[in-house]
Amino acid sequence: MFEIIPIKGGVNAPQGFYADGVSAGLKPPLPNGAPALDVAFLYSEDVLKPFTLFTSNRFQAAPITHFKHFIKGKESNFVLINTKNANAMTGERGVQDVCDILSSLTQKFPFIQNPIMSSTGVIGQYLPKEKIIASFASFDFNAKCENAHTRAADAIRTTDAFSKEIALRVRLDNGESFCIGAMAKGAGMIQPALATMLCFITTDALVPQNEGDRILRECAKTSFNAISVDGDMSTNDSVFLFANGRSGVYNEAAFKEALKMIMHKLATDMVRDGEGSTKLVAFEVCGARDESQAICAAKALTNSLLVKTAIYGEDPNWGRIASTIGASGVECNEESLRIAFDSVVVFDKGQICFDKENEARAAAVMKQESFRITCDLGIGEGHFVAYGCDLGYRYIDINADYRS
Structure with a gap:
């Protein structure tokens, strides 16, 4: 048996993960004149192979193409996320823009290995590379701010009316425990088929490498693959699960149940936040x-x-x-x-x-x-x-x- 307990911290709740959001000037200023958050990062102190699900839209965005060609099967410790621009339908230049941005990132921060990029926003526009690269100067991996996870969840929003994040602690009968945290965005173009939908999940559970993809697919079937706001599938739909194993604890039934709860909550939040929806x-x-x-x-x-x-x-x-x-x-x-x-x-x-x-x-x-x-x-x-x-x-x- 096990107990699942809601906790604070979002994607930063599990050991060894840190996410934050900054402003790159991609979004217009807020009504009070303050810069809006529009670039987020998720950093793992450990390199790991993420478990993934992507859109089945045949016109997959450049960041997904880049991941499949250059990152899949390798260990990574970083995700860069931008809003306002999907970098989709941008051809070879779109993929090269991802390469250029991530190359600048690793030059500035040599400890970052095989970074991943994820984008959301308008389709058919080239990335404002210079603005995104300039935002790296605001990255602070040592700040460990208490509300950094909230800033990250806010930064990945586009037409979302509210941020979407959750964290759970799973305690087993023997007293051992692990955490799962997540953040997501999505309010329109939602009908994933593994919308614009992005989800980033972190856990310190010791998830076996040969089980993570299967469990992620099973949980998506009754959550992200069971929702629709407008019947349109995005070019950018992505779900990433990062498991560093720091807790040294794993129980498949407990992990799967907690992951189902997290993905179901985020999925229904997307529908609840559907553009203009009231029910x-x-x-x-x-x-x-x-x-x-x-x-x-x-x-x-x-x-x-x-x-x-x-x-x-x-x-x-x-x-x-x-x-x-x-x-x-x-x-x-x-x-x-x-x-x-x-x-x-x-x-x-x-x-x-x-x-x-x-x-x-x-x-x-x-x-x-x-x-x-x-x-x-x-x-x-x-x-x-x-x-x-x-x-x-x-x-x-x-x-x-x-x-x-």
């Missing part, structure tokens, strides 16, 4: 022929514009839900379908349960900031939960002039 909705599909069909139906619901706008209008229009399931391609029929808003059943095996009282109860459910829509197909054992949000006017306002 977080869990779309639970059960009774499908198999899990793949449950996934298909659940993701169809998260991406349906008609469903999303009904949620925004707090309208329990269950007909849109039924129509979306029927159009998703999964096996289903009216006689076995059951639809509920939280515990309020509105359609049950061919019977409409939508009198005035039930409609009012379902509408009350939809006024909540977070609720669940359950669709039981009544055919098999397939089950999956996907997370989505509503779609309102604010999303259009944000994305109509995103480059400005």
Whole structure:
């Protein structure tokens, strides 16, 4: 058995890691005139091979291409993250820009080995190399500021309304413990398929090198790969897990459970923070022929514009839900379908349960900031939960002039 305890510190909570954020002038100044944080770094005192997941978008950004060509399989101890510019669709020059920036970094700090770069922001613009390189003068690896992890999480934001970070301590029955910390960004262009989504996870657990990638993939299936804000997959989606083993402690069940909690929390925070969103909705599909069909139906619901706008209008229009399931391609029929808003059943095996009282109860459910829509197909054992949000006017306002 084990105990999982929330702690402070974000990615800096585990032993041997330090992250901070600085200003490179990539973002406009804050309303008070102060420079905005827009470059972050994550430094490990130990060199290690990170476990990774990347976007399946065929147009992968230059930092991902650089990692796959020059870093994959090697040990590293540093990640550099910039916002406002995705360095995607920039061809060979984009990759060379990454090489130039990281070369300048290692010249200034010789203890940095095989640094990794990660970018987020506007697609189709070249990196402002000089500004990013100039920001290195602000890097302080000895400061160990108490709120440095918060500055790092803030620096990687683009359209995010709030920073996303978490840290947990896992205590085993024998008294031994390890920590996991994480920070992430993402609010728009969110539908990862391993959005713009970046996640950086640190741990001092002694994770076996041959297990980390598998566990990361398994945890992503029900977290980052189960969310959608707008149905668009980014060119830059990346998840990095850095494990230095400093605690000397590892228990697979405990580690996996804590990692699931962290990734689920960050993933749902991304949906909650979806550009212009006001509601977080869990779309639970059960009774499908198999899990793949449950996934298909659940993701169809998260991406349906008609469903999303009904949620925004707090309208329990269950007909849109039924129509979306029927159009998703999964096996289903009216006689076995059951639809509920939280515990309020509105359609049950061919019977409409939508009198005035039930409609009012379902509408009350939809006024909540977070609720669940359950669709039981009544055919098999397939089950999956996907997370989505509503779609309102604010999303259009944000994305109509995103480059400005």
